Structure formats: C-alpha cells, structure tokens
Amino acid sequence: MDQLCSALLAPANATADSKDPTTLQYGCGVATVAQVNKVSGDLAALEPKINAAAAQATSAQAALAGGNNQTAVLRAEVNALRAAIAALTAKSRDQIAALNAQVQELKANATNGTDPAIAQQIAALAAADTRTAQKLALLDAADQTAAQGVAALNSTLAATKSAQEANAAAISLANATVESVKSSVTAGAAAVTLVNASLTALASTVANVSAIDFSVYAKTADLANLNAVTLGGIPAAQYLRLRRLSVQAHRARAGACFPVDICG
Incomplete structure (x- = not known):
C-alpha cells in the first residue's frame, strides 16, 4: 500500500485503526485528491491571466491594424508630396533652362557689353x-x-508586427500547455477515483473474511483424535470398518462392486 501511495505521489497516511483488517483505512487517496484539487485551483488562477494576455494581444492587434491604416494614409501623403516635389523640380529646371537661354540671347544680341x-x-x-x-x-x-x-516607418511597422506575432504564438503555446495540464489532472483524478474504489472493495473483502466463524469447522486436533470418538457407543474407527464391510457385502449381493476402495 505504501508503494501504491508513493506511485500516486502522496504519502500513506494510515489512520489509528488501519491495522484492524475489518476497518482498513488508508489516506493516500484523500491526499492525492487534495493535490489534484490544488493543481486545479492553480489552473483556475492561471486562466484569468491567460485571458488577460489574450485580450491584450487582441487589443495590440487592433492597434496594429489602426497603425497600418495610419501608415497607409501617411505613405499616400508622402508619395503625393514627393510627386509635387518632382513636378516642382521639373518646372524649376525648365525655368532655369529658359533663363539661361535668355541670358545667352542677351549676350549674343548685346552690341555694347558696357551698356x-x-x-x-x-x-x-x-x-x-x-x-x-x-x-x-x-x-x-x-x-x-x-x-x-x-x-524608418516601414521598419518600425515590420518590427511591431513581428513582436505581435511572437506574442500571439506565446499565448497560443500557454493555452496549449494549460489544456495539457488540465487533461493530466483529469486523468489523475480518474486514477485516484479508481484507486479509492479498489481500496473500498479491498476493505469490504477483508471485512467479509474477518466475519467468517471458523470455529464451526473441524480442526486438525479433532481429526487426530478421531479414534477416541464414539458413534452410537462404538469407537469411531471400529464403526467405520464395520460400515465398510457392510456396504461391501451389500454391493456383492447386488452383483455390483463399485467403487474400488469399497470392493477391495
């Protein structure tokens, strides 16, 4: 029983009357149930934290989606600004070219450079x-x-997205771990219930055996003194021999001799 309790990760807490076979009581099953209840309580305390982390991840994903929208708007504005800059640059270059042409024309047409x-x-x-x-x-x-x-904005967005994906993966792993521990605790509780049922059946069997009164059965000492017993005033051994001879004669007259130990 101590080995069984050790296998169940709990000590064998025998009660004061455990040595009485009619009241066999071991506390290892109760101790194991307490351990299972403690693990279940720890899991119940852990679940709100996991739910809060999942909610935080959901909020972060929503914020990330909003950031993506803002980034798209900002990118569009930057692209529009760059297009305006490019158009202005082209226009300015055209104006410079026109000015250079005018300068060259004035220089060519100038009849007096000192005018x-x-x-x-x-x-x-x-x-x-x-x-x-x-x-x-x-x-x-x-x-x-x-x-x-x-x-820089694209790099920041990529880093934020990677961090959110890693956070979501960690939360998923934590959820899977909790489910695995729950399954193990459930299996352990079922095993404890089975062991407790076996202990109850064992106690019942021991009680039934202890209730048998063996005094009504013949003892070895009584069988050894069989010759001293008298049956109808005749010593038992002599009575049995006479009875055997009587049965043997009766079978012989009937033409049957069975079994061999009676017929000689």
Missing part, C-alpha cells in the same frame, strides 16, 4: 538662376528626408 541696362538685366537673370538652383537643392534634400522617413 548698364543690359549688364543689370544679365546680373538679375544670373541671380534668379542661382536662387532657383538653391531652391532645387532644397527640394532634393526634402525629397531624400521624406524617403528616409518612409523607410
């Missing part, structure tokens, strides 16, 4: 050309900054 009016016009056109080139450089820099912002 102050022509010189001032050429200087103004050159200054406008320089300012336009500077604006183009600023537009190119803004375009590069916007592209870098989009790349």
Whole structure:
C-alpha cells in the first residue's frame, strides 16, 4: 500500500485503526485528491491571466491594424508630396533652362557689353538662376528626408508586427500547455477515483473474511483424535470398518462392486 501511495505521489497516511483488517483505512487517496484539487485551483488562477494576455494581444492587434491604416494614409501623403516635389523640380529646371537661354540671347544680341541696362538685366537673370538652383537643392534634400522617413516607418511597422506575432504564438503555446495540464489532472483524478474504489472493495473483502466463524469447522486436533470418538457407543474407527464391510457385502449381493476402495 505504501508503494501504491508513493506511485500516486502522496504519502500513506494510515489512520489509528488501519491495522484492524475489518476497518482498513488508508489516506493516500484523500491526499492525492487534495493535490489534484490544488493543481486545479492553480489552473483556475492561471486562466484569468491567460485571458488577460489574450485580450491584450487582441487589443495590440487592433492597434496594429489602426497603425497600418495610419501608415497607409501617411505613405499616400508622402508619395503625393514627393510627386509635387518632382513636378516642382521639373518646372524649376525648365525655368532655369529658359533663363539661361535668355541670358545667352542677351549676350549674343548685346552690341555694347558696357551698356548698364543690359549688364543689370544679365546680373538679375544670373541671380534668379542661382536662387532657383538653391531652391532645387532644397527640394532634393526634402525629397531624400521624406524617403528616409518612409523607410524608418516601414521598419518600425515590420518590427511591431513581428513582436505581435511572437506574442500571439506565446499565448497560443500557454493555452496549449494549460489544456495539457488540465487533461493530466483529469486523468489523475480518474486514477485516484479508481484507486479509492479498489481500496473500498479491498476493505469490504477483508471485512467479509474477518466475519467468517471458523470455529464451526473441524480442526486438525479433532481429526487426530478421531479414534477416541464414539458413534452410537462404538469407537469411531471400529464403526467405520464395520460400515465398510457392510456396504461391501451389500454391493456383492447386488452383483455390483463399485467403487474400488469399497470392493477391495
């Protein structure tokens, strides 16, 4: 019984009257049920935490979906900005080309290079050309900054999505582990119930055996003293021999001799 209780991961807590075969009582089944109840309680306490983590993951996924929508809107705005920058850059380049053409034309048509009016016009056109080139450089820099912002946003979005997927996988694994432990506890409880039923049947059997009164049966000492017993005033041994001879004679007269031990 101690080995059985050890196999059930609980000590054999025998009661004070366990040595009485008619009241066989072992506490290992009760102790094991207590352990099973404790594990069940721990699982019940763990379930709200898992549910909270699952709810948090769901909320994070909803936030991620909202972030995806915001990212799509932002990406569209950035693309529109880049398109506007590209259009403005092309227009500015066309204007620079036109200004350069005008400058060259003025230089070619100038009959007097020292004419102050022509010189001032050429200087103004050159200054406008320089300012336009500077604006183009600023537009190119803004375009590069916007592209870098989009790349950083995409990287952040990918990292957030990967973290959410890992979190969802961890929650799924925790749920599977809890279900496995639940199954093990259920199987353990069934085994405890079966052992308790076996112990009850064993106690009942022992009680039935203990209730048998063996005093009514013949004892070895009585059989050894059979010759001292008298049957109808005749010693038992002599009575049995006479009885055997009488039966043998009766069978002989009837023409039958069976069994062999009677017929000689």
